[in-house]
Amino acid sequence: MIKKRYILLLLIVLMVVFGSVIAYTKPVLPFIQLPGEVWPGTEGLLPQFLFNGTGITNTFASTLLAWLVILLLIVLVRGRSRTADEVPTGFYNFFEMIIEGAYNFAQNIAGPKVKEFFPYFMSFILIILLSNWMGLIPGYDSIGLWENKPHFVGLEAAREFEAERIAAGESFTEEEVHHVEEEAAAALDAANEWGLRDGLFLIRNSNAVEGAPIETDSHGRAVGRNIEAADWTIVPFFRPASTDLNMTLAFALIAMVMVQYYGFKHLGFGYLNKFFPFLEKGWGQKVAKDPIKAIDPAVGLLELVSEISKIISFSFRLLGNMFAGMVLLFVMAYILSVANLAFFGLELFVGVIQAIVFGLLTLIFMSSATEGHHAEEEHH
Known part of the structure; x- marks a missing residue:
């Protein structure tokens, strides 16, 4: 019993040290949103009439896992x-x-x-x-896929714009469609170029009080300790379905x-x-x-x-x-x-x-x- 007690105390001390003292092992403040997050790259994989073309959400995946x-x-x-x-x-x-x-x-x-x-x-x-x-369960809603935040915001804006035009009974011109495709391609290129190399650094530097000064690297990208400064976030594979x-x-x-x-x-x-x-x-x-x-x-x-x-x-x-x-x-x-x-x-x-x-x-x-x-x- 005594040995088990000391092991438990040691684990608590390690949790304090690695979770609150050492900067590079502190938990990351996630990008919290009310709707279920869509797995990056799954847009359009599921039927349009079921999921509105948005893709597989981590809450939907959690529901399937719970039923299994x-x-x-x-x-x-x-x-x-x-x-x-x-x-x-x-x-x-x-x-x-x-x-x-x-x-x-x-x-x-x-x-x-x-x-x-x-x-x-x-x-x-x-x-x-x-x-x-x-x-x-540890890691259940913290292990996931990288997602480029500007690309995510761009997709949401494109969906809102498309919904407004459709609701108004208007159609898209060829120039508008071409422009949207170019914007999406540029965002995806940026995501593929910088994701693996700078993703962790940008994410870790997003753990800060909002309003802190923003720093930039040699390429002019924001890397300061500001929540809005990070270009990347993690979309968990699963999130509690409820x-x-x-x-x-x-x-x-x-x-x-x-x-x-x-x-x-x-x-x-x-x-x-x-x-x-x-x-x-x-x-x-x-x-x-x-x-x-x-x-x-x-x-x-x-x-x-x-x-x-x-x-x-x-x-x-x-x-x-x-x-x-x-x-x-x-x-x-x-x-x-x-x-x-x-x-x-x-x-x-x-x-x-x-x-x-x-x-x-x-x-x-x-x-x-x-x-x-x-x-x-x-x-x-």
């Missing part, structure tokens, strides 16, 4: 479940305990309908949890579509009475007996708006928490890398909580959608 791990987990666990062992051991025993505990928890909320809802509840938890935790709105929005849409599906499945078209109470048979007589029910259409409209707003809250709750956590780890690693020992534990906990909250809210919404308006009134 889930499928591998299914194969391993399913294979073990067919053995003749009466008492399971090892990882299968741990996984079975987790699934059984989650099922009992879901049964307390959904009751006998848990068999219908549990696959969605557990699937959301597993895929979101795995996506969140994979981002904590830090991309496309992924969180897709899960939110799936969750809420299934909520409406189960509402219609269990209540039929009577499910619409929740939003449009005047469609209910005999609603006029109920209003005559109890005039307060005249406000039910307004309440139903609020319920309808609430159903739509759940998609927004689902999406941005998960996105905001995970993206903020990623930025926090980057910034703390740049300021004092050893501090991330504490923040890694925090993000580990946040990843679990966000996965459970998403699955739990989906389960609650599915359960409440099948109860019906009359059941709520009788309950009250």
Whole structure:
């Protein structure tokens, strides 16, 4: 135990020295952006109607990787479940305990309908949890490809210009197309010429307080300690999928579509009475007996708006928490890398909580959608 303790202390000291003292081993402050970064060189490889020709993003790659791990987990666990062992051991025993505990928890909320809802509840938890935790693997979101920043900015400007012209119903002239091609070729030539030789130096010198004086080399290129001075950045191969709105929005849409599906499945078209109470048979007589029910259409409209707003809250709750956590780890690693020992534990906990909250809210919404308006009134 004593030897292990000294080894741990030595590793912490080395982390402080190499992460905060020695300049050339300090973590690099990355080029942080909200959308998923496109792998350089993959523009136009994927179908235009799916990815708008932008290329493969690192968040899309992370989603595929997470699903591959889930499928591998299914194969391993399913294979073990067919053995003749009466008492399971090892990882299968741990996984079975987790699934059984989650099922009992879901049964307390959904009751006998848990068999219908549990696959969605557990699937959301597993895929979101795995996506969140994979981002904590060292090197997961810091190893990647070089990208020339001016070229990246030029591509973004060209896309915006093209979108504006198309939206206005205008077409490009041959001269304009030729000019855009020349600009792109010049940017790529510069990237190929200076990338391998000066990329590391320019990137490392981008780790500085914005506004510091800018230095230039013999070729007139900026190399000063200024964030905007670097010509190159690193696009990670992977980035936590839940830090991309496309992924969180897709899960939110799936969750809420299934909520409406189960509402219609269990209540039929009577499910619409929740939003449009005047469609209910005999609603006029109920209003005559109890005039307060005249406000039910307004309440139903609020319920309808609430159903739509759940998609927004689902999406941005998960996105905001995970993206903020990623930025926090980057910034703390740049300021004092050893501090991330504490923040890694925090993000580990946040990843679990966000996965459970998403699955739990989906389960609650599915359960409440099948109860019906009359059941709520009788309950009250």
